[in-house]
Amino acid sequence: MEQRAVRWIPPVLYTVVLAGGFSHEALAAGEFGGARLAVFAAGLLALLALESPGPGRAPAAALPPEVLLAVRVVLFAAVAVVDGSGVSWVLFVLVPFTAYPAFGRRVAFGCAAGCVALLPVALTVLEPGWWARPAHGSDVLMFGLALALALSTAGAAVREQEVRARLGESHERLARCAERVAELSAAEERYRLAREVHDSLGRHLAALGTQLEQAETLRTLDPAASARAVAQARRSAGLALAEVRGSAGAPDEDRPFSLVRSLTGLARNLDDDRLTVELTVTGDESGHDAGTLTTLYRAAREAVADARRHGRATRVEIRLTLDGPAARLTVTDNGGRSARGAEPGRGIGGMRRRLARLGGRADAGAEAGADAGLARRRNRGHR
Numbered sequence: 001m002e003q004r005a006v007r008w009i010p011p012v013l014y015t016v017v018l019a020g021g022f023s024h025e026a027l028a029a030g031e032f033g034g035a036r037l038a039v040f041a042a043g044l045l046a047l048l049a050l051e052s053p054g055p056g057r058a059p060a061a062a063l064p065p066e067v068l069l070a071v072r073v074v075l076f077a078a079v080a081v082v083d084g085s086g087v088s089w090v091l092f093v094l095v096p097f098t099a100y101p102a103f104g105r106r107v108a109f110g111c112a113a114g115c116v117a118l119l120p121v122a123l124t125v126l127e128p129g130w131w132a133r134p135a136h137g138s139d140v141l142m143f144g145l146a147l148a149l150a151l152s153t154a155g156a157a158v159r160e161q162e163v164r165a166r167l168g169e170s171h172e173r174l175a176r177c178a179e180r181v182a183e184l185s186a187a188e189e190r191y192r193l194a195r196e197v198h199d200s201l202g203r204h205l206a207a208l209g210t211q212l213e214q215a216e217t218l219r220t221l222d223p224a225a226s227a228r229a230v231a232q233a234r235r236s237a238g239l240a241l242a243e244v245r246g247s248a249g250a251p252d253e254d255r256p257f258s259l260v261r262s263l264t265g266l267a268r269n270l271d272d273d274r275l276t277v278e279l280t281v282t283g284d285e286s287g288h289d290a291g292t293l294t295t296l297y298r299a300a301r302e303a304v305a306d307a308r309r310h311g312r313a314t315r316v317e318i319r320l321t322l323d324g325p326a327a328r329l330t331v332t333d334n335g336g337r338s339a340r341g342a343e344p345g346r347g348i349g350g351m352r353r354r355l356a357r358l359g360g361r362a363d364a365g366a367e368a369g370a371d372a373g374l375a376r377r378r379n380r381g382h383r
Contacts, residue, residue, distance in 0.1 A: 009094075009097070009153075010047070010051050010097075010098070011048055011051045013090070013091065014044050014047045014048050014051070017044060017079070017083075017087055017090065018040075018041065018044045018045075020085060020087045021037075021040050021041075021083055021085055021087065022041075024084065024085035024087070025037055036084070037082075039079075039082045040079055040082045040083055043075045043079040046075055047072070047076075047079075050068070050071070050072070065102040065103065068098075068102075069095070069098065069102065069103075072094065072098065073095060076088070076091040076092055076095070080092075080122075086139070089122075089139075089143065092115045092118070092143075093146045093147050093149075093150040094150070095111045095112075096108040096109070096112040096115065096151055096154070097150040097153065097154045098154075100154035100158060101154060101161075108151060108154060112147045112148075112150075112151055116144055116147060119139075119143055120140060123140075206309070208233050208236040208237055211229045211230070211232045211236060212230075214229040215227075256290060257290045257293055258285065259285050259297050260281050260285060260320070262297045263279050263281075263320065264279060266301055275304075275313065275314060275315070276316070277304060277316045277317075277318060279318045279320070280317070280319045281320045281322075282322065282323075283320075283322030283323055284322055285322050285327075287324065287325065288322065295354050295355060295358055296320075296327060298351070298354065299351045299354065300329055300331055302351050303316075303351070304316050304331065307333035307335050312335050313335030315333065315334045316331060317331070317332050317333070318330070319331075319332075327360075
């Protein structure tokens with residue numbers, strides 16, 4: 001297959017040779033002869049027809065490469081024989097030039113060597129003693145240089161096409177990778193939203209359902225307790241609405257996220273009057289980024305909810321230790337270990353994954369003394 005980058009060169013060369021032949025005929029006052037001039041023009045027009053672009057591709061593209069090369073060589077020879085000006089021999093530089101992209105480097109160099117040997121033989125047959133004429137010696141030398149230039153140009157064009165093909169393949173791979181990244185990003189975003197719903201709205205809705213169920217059960221047996229359950233349900237709904245508004249709203253640049261303030265609000269605004277949360281903070285949170293602090297807060301919130309739902313706890317203690325680049329959050333409760341089950345729930349699993357993304361870890365369960373230990377380290381060497 002020929003290179004698109006150099007397809008214009010053969011037609012230009014054919015046109016130049018055709019114009020040069022007619023100019024020589026005009027200056028030589030009919031030396032060419034009518035029949036020879038007709039053969040000369042017909043040969044070049046046939047070559048131009050081979051290279052002319054059709055509706056989709058050039059007619060030459062429909063021929064096998066071997067046939068196309070042979071047709072060109074025959075036409076080059078016919079034009080050169082009838083050309084009295086001698087300019088047509090330059091057409092033979094197109095033999096290695098067009099053979100390079102079709103057959104490769106070795107065949108192209110073989111064609112160039114054949115052309116170099118052909119010109120002296122042809123001159124010997126047509127003009128005996130040509131070597132004694134300085135002009136013919138210069139012609140042979142220039143013909144060799146033209147062949148070298150044609151080989152260099154064809155080689156550069158082939159390498160350019162190969163590079164373009166590799167770049168096209170790389171772009172396709174990059175496009176596929178980009179599509180895959182977009183799919184994974186969408187999946188991650190869905191998973192993140194699921195975690196957000198579970199960590200925030202989920203616990204409020206669970207408490208709301210339980211409180212409404214209690215209110216329905218105690219409506220006739222204990223109206224006062226039923227009223228308290230309804231009041232707690234309203235409170236749970238209000239807290240859920242507040243979290244939704246906080247998640248949907250824009251970040252407050254004047255009041256950035258504070259882990260201590262958020263944990264204090266968590267301890268004070270529980271929707272369960274039977275649970276008491278105590279908070280102890282050591283250190284300064286200013287050395288930690290908002291993403292780390294937010295993740296620790298969500299982990300603490302999940303641990304408190306887990307202690308209330310699964311451990312039936314009535315007292316939870318939160319201890320936050322901020323020591324330079326390290327942060328440790330421990331949540332303990334007085335709930336029953338057997339009620340928790342042997343395996344952690346979805347909330348604990350999500351907590352562990354979130355902390356792992358930040359370079360930390362989470363430990364939870366009865367084997368840890370009913371403690372949830374959470375650590376975030378910027379320096380992996382820090383203990």
